[in-house]
Amino acid sequence: xxxxxxxxxxxxxxxxxxxxxxxxxxxxxxxxxxxxxxxxxxxxxxxxxxxxxxxxxxxxxxxxxxxxxxxxxxxxxxxxxxxxxxxxxxxxxxxxxxxxxxxxxxxxxxxxxxxxxxxxxxxxxxxxxxxxxxxxxxxxxxxxxxxxxxxxxxxxxxxxxxxxxxxxxxxxxxxxxxxxxxx
Amino acid sequence: xxxxxxxxxxxxxxxxxxxxxxxxxxxxxxxxxxxxxxxxxxxxxxxxxxxxxxxxxxxxxxxxxxxxxxxxxxxxxxxxxxxxxxxxxxxxxxxxxxxxxxxxxxxxxxxxxxxxxxxxxxxxxxxxxxxxxxxxxxxxxxxxxxxxxxxxxxxxxxxxxxxxxxxxxxxxxxxxxxxxxxxxxxxxxxxxxxxxxxxxxxxxxxxxxxxxxxxxxxxxxxxxxxxxxxxxxxxxxxxxxxxxxxxxxxxxxxxxxxxxxxxxxxxxxxxxxxxxxxxxxxxxxxxxxxxxxxxxxxxxxxxxxxxxxxxxxxxxxxxxxxxxxxxxxxxxxxxxxxxxxxxxxxxxxxxxxxxxxxxxxxxxxxxx
Numbered sequence: 001x002x003x004x005x006x007x008x009x010x011x012x013x014x015x016x017x018x019x020x021x022x023x024x025x026x027x028x029x030x031x032x033x034x035x036x037x038x039x040x041x042x043x044x045x046x047x048x049x050x051x052x053x054x055x056x057x058x059x060x061x062x063x064x065x066x067x068x069x070x071x072x073x074x075x076x077x078x079x080x081x082x083x084x085x086x087x088x089x090x091x092x093x094x095x096x097x098x099x100x101x102x103x104x105x106x107x108x109x110x111x112x113x114x115x116x117x118x119x120x121x122x123x124x125x126x127x128x129x130x131x132x133x134x135x136x137x138x139x140x141x142x143x144x145x146x147x148x149x150x151x152x153x154x155x156x157x158x159x160x161x162x163x164x165x166x167x168x169x170x171x172x173x174x175x176x177x178x179x180x181x182x183x
Numbered sequence: 184x185x186x187x188x189x190x191x192x193x194x195x196x197x198x199x200x201x202x203x204x205x206x207x208x209x210x211x212x213x214x215x216x217x218x219x220x221x222x223x224x225x226x227x228x229x230x231x232x233x234x235x236x237x238x239x240x241x242x243x244x245x246x247x248x249x250x251x252x253x254x255x256x257x258x259x260x261x262x263x264x265x266x267x268x269x270x271x272x273x274x275x276x277x278x279x280x281x282x283x284x285x286x287x288x289x290x291x292x293x294x295x296x297x298x299x300x301x302x303x304x305x306x307x308x309x310x311x312x313x314x315x316x317x318x319x320x321x322x323x324x325x326x327x328x329x330x331x332x333x334x335x336x337x338x339x340x341x342x343x344x345x346x347x348x349x350x351x352x353x354x355x356x357x358x359x360x361x362x363x364x365x366x367x368x369x370x371x372x373x374x375x376x377x378x379x380x381x382x383x384x385x386x387x388x389x390x391x392x393x394x395x396x397x398x399x400x401x402x403x404x405x406x407x408x409x410x411x412x413x414x415x416x417x418x419x420x421x422x423x424x425x426x427x428x429x430x431x432x433x434x435x436x437x438x439x440x441x442x443x444x445x446x447x448x449x450x451x452x453x454x455x456x457x458x459x460x461x462x463x464x465x466x467x468x469x470x471x472x473x474x475x476x477x478x479x480x481x482x483x484x485x486x487x488x489x490x491x492x493x494x495x496x497x498x499x500x501x502x503x504x505x506x507x508x509x510x511x512x513x514x515x516x517x518x519x520x521x522x523x524x525x526x527x528x529x530x531x532x533x534x535x536x537x538x539x540x541x542x543x544x545x546x547x548x549x550x551x
Contacts (some may be wrong), residue, residue, distance in 0.1 A: 004420075004421055004425070005420060005425075006418060006419035011387040014524060017228060032483070043232050057397055057398070058397055058400060059400045059495075060400065060485075060487075060496065060513065061485075061496055061498065061511075061513035061518075063498055063511035063513075065500055065508075065509045066509070074498065074511075076485055076498075080397065080411065080418075083418055085485075086412075087485070088423075105523060106398055106399070106400065106402030107395070107398050107521055107525075108398065108399040108401070108518055108521045109400075110521060111518065111520065111521050112517075112518065115517070119186075119233075126461075130223075133225060134224065134225035134228040134550060135225060135228065143230060143233050144233055145507075148233075156269055166378070
């Protein structure tokens, strides 16, 4: 194997390679990943699989993240021959998320796409049989969405009501100064 | 005059010992041959990914036990590695060695279970399972000695392991690894490898080709049985696996028999790794000081370990809060089932049971 440890390809390198074939397919480039245009996502996926440099023949995993204004479908591709891994995201509309299915290209995607559809509600166009995987067919809604069973008025429960990390703090401040003494 | 028959639908599972949990296969059969197969999962769905969004990073560790309850240690390890990657935490050397030792012990326990259950599916009712359980119990005794639990260990922590090993652990491990298990694995080989009944039953059953294995994202013994020497411990070493010497067993035919041989050989390789790890085990702290309600910086991380079932990956997204914003598990049991239809259509029902047994699914991990 060329690398002793799996090399994580930077987003810029992946984006440059995709742009050589499909110049307008990349929407955004981040250090860790590439965001694709949903309209041409399927073409890019086919290119990723068959390209010699990217060589993403192995679909490591796919999942989805609810970003409140949109839903990101996240793909990790890997090359077993060159031992590298890279990440690609396809954004979808939050209310009507539709993303092209990659099941025709990767057999390993068809169960995972069903899972994403079941729990996040993303519709994969071109999937052979897009039905719920874990939950029953009459289940209301898609539970992994952030607004699933949300409280009225944007009330928060549980841990989400606690403050986020503050710059300059280590997260240790919650600890009492003298444990066990009540001070 | 030939007898006319029409296809019949048969439910295999969810309550059936050969489905290894509550997995249901709806097989459409014509006579004895399977024409079509449909899998129905979700009977053990506990919505762990949603629950995790309301719990701190540390509180989520017990979920990983209950996913693959036959390999809790590797589940713990994969999750802790992903949070450590996200938060940039250095783990003490002794903890890394302990993680390797317990992962490999867990691999032996899980493969014992897989081998025994597979032979059970082949028709050797219960006797081989008891042989394998006898050896698995001894490994679980070591877990109990260290962390008090046998199955849902909850042993790894973010930044190390929960407890250091007790004084009597290393002598007991030495007896197990050097005096006991090598002879047990010899015994397995004498009983199983070259056994004519097993060969008749498992050879050329449930065949995966290398192209199919890569295209369907198969991992673990499924991928290696197709002849692809891919192991995350070698390809992307985590903890201290880069300091260990071991081989990756591969098969040539991609059938159920190859997968059984690979599991037996992997158990022997695990013994090799444990011996080296014990030999190199340094002194020092077993855990670095990490806040209980750790708040990793906003970002995302994907990390993977080689669990006994395949590549177990954790994708964690943090928004800077005390709980993960999103937590996704790449479950090898689910993804290895992608080719169930290709593997079973055209076979008899009895062969489909053998095929399913050789995939070694765990429904707790499949449904999450």
